[in-house]
Amino acid sequence: xxxxxxxxxxxxxxxxxxxxxxxxxxxxxxxxxxxxxxxxxxxxxxxxxxxxxxxxxxxxxxxxxxxxxxxxxxxxxxxxxxxxxxxxxxxxxxxxxxxxxxxxxxxxxxxxxxxxxxxxxxxxxxxxxxxxxxxxxxxxxxxxxxxxxxxxxxxxxxxxxxxxxxxxxxxxxxxxxxxxxxxxxxxxxxxxxxxxxxxxxxxxxxxxxxxxxxxxxxxxxxxxxxxxxxxxxxxxxxxxxxxxxxxxxxxxxxxxxxxxxxxxxxxxxxxxxxxxxxxxxxxxxxxxxxxxxxxxxxxxxxxxxxxxxxxxxxxxxxxxxxxxxxxxxxxxxxxxxxxxxxxxxxxxxxxxxxxxxxxxxxxxxxxxxxxxxxxxxxxxxxxxxxxxxxxxxxxxxxxxxxxxxxxxxxxxxxxxxxxxxxxxxxxxxxxxxxxxxxxxxxxxxxxxxxxx
Numbered sequence: 082x083x084x085x086x087x088x089x090x091x092x093x094x095x096x097x098x099x100x101x102x103x104x105x106x107x108x109x110x111x112x113x114x115x116x117x118x119x120x121x122x123x124x125x126x127x128x129x130x131x132x133x134x135x136x137x138x139x140x141x142x143x144x145x146x147x148x149x150x151x152x153x154x155x156x157x158x159x160x161x162x163x164x165x166x167x168x169x170x171x172x173x174x175x176x177x178x179x180x181x182x183x184x185x186x187x188x189x190x191x192x193x194x195x196x197x198x199x200x201x202x203x204x205x206x207x208x209x210x211x212x213x214x215x216x217x218x219x220x221x222x223x224x225x226x227x228x229x230x231x232x233x234x235x236x237x238x239x240x241x242x243x244x245x246x247x248x249x250x251x252x253x254x255x256x257x258x259x260x261x262x263x264x265x266x267x268x269x270x271x272x273x274x275x276x277x278x279x280x281x282x283x284x285x286x287x288x289x290x291x292x293x294x295x296x297x298x299x300x301x302x303x304x305x306x307x308x309x310x311x312x313x314x315x316x317x318x319x320x321x322x323x324x325x326x327x328x329x330x331x332x333x334x335x336x337x338x339x340x341x342x343x344x345x346x347x348x349x350x351x352x353x354x355x356x357x358x359x360x361x362x363x364x365x366x367x368x369x370x371x372x373x374x375x376x377x378x379x380x381x382x383x384x385x386x387x388x389x390x391x392x393x394x395x396x397x398x399x400x401x402x403x404x405x406x407x408x409x410x411x412x413x414x415x416x417x418x419x420x421x422x423x424x425x426x427x428x429x430x431x432x433x434x435x436x437x438x439x440x441x442x443x444x445x446x447x448x449x450x451x452x453x454x455x456x457x458x459x460x461x462x463x464x465x466x467x468x469x470x471x472x473x474x475x476x477x478x479x480x481x482x483x484x485x486x487x488x489x490x491x492x493x494x495x496x497x498x499x500x501x502x503x504x505x506x507x508x509x510x511x512x513x514x515x516x517x518x519x520x521x522x523x524x525x526x527x528x529x530x531x532x533x
Contacts, residue, residue: 115192122189125175142457184222208251417482421447
């Protein structure tokens, strides 16, 4: 209903747009911004309300203590087509907005305060108690209607400090407790390792790397200070004597034609628990293959759609080569719209119900996703009898979402058109196995790449 009305509005705006003067167009842009703020405010309210509804319904269904409502953020994420982390962030903000900032919420629903301004206020006032937030809510709401988001953030900091002189200390203690290390892949063969640390630890770590890098430069090392610091960081974290000597498996999935130099299809970087960590240009993949630590594992994919072909071992647990195949095939958790790494291999048709331990009945899942499928009202089933490894997740509201494994080289990669005969495309099935690269490519250690 809402989507249809918005579509009608968009059509009206587009049809009238050609006749507008510059002044009229600016007015429309401002009105659209107001409408966006109103819809975002309404979305926050509805998200919080739905979580409460789901918690109540799960309690009625006698869900185990502590898990009632845990599936609600996942349902919202799947409905929106975003990750659960995105929804968790929205709910944390929306809950405080709804509970402790009624005036600010009203301003958002009226389109007078933007979502970004509201987020600054909610984040800044987090160290305060609920009563303190409500006490300054009206004044901050007025500022949110008048100032830019950046100005609102500064004003909110000042107001919080005036309300509670110890608020800065509370904020600092809260921030220092949020230690975290994150790996961010940039998709161009590089990544960032970010650590959120207490300030003195961050400075001490940086100074140590900087000092050692400068010492090595003075001893004749020709690498730049930045390059030395990066290599030293890798060496100290991994315990290796050289940054390139990594004693762990890093998968580089590359087409055999690219490895042999026939074409230049980019490779895909895969972690030891799966996860699509971006692409590597073909030439870089060939350079990695030409190292002393490179071994290859042949992966055979369907020539039509790029799926990794399945194996059929008869065993209870998804382990060994079968587990590796599922991780490489699925890439990330198979729960629709989830991009978390794979921690568990799940039977689509439960083993207790007679489900076989084969790749076609397997789905890689993140830690929380495995719990979600067992909540009241959730169901998971194979699509097309499992022939295409498609999985359909159905939520307690009856909404269904399908997930299919990506091509082994990742979405968006260029593939050579399959050769066709009068009998249709030829499908080649070869079992998955490990084998060392030829002498010209490899030395004698166990490592990447993996060849599709």
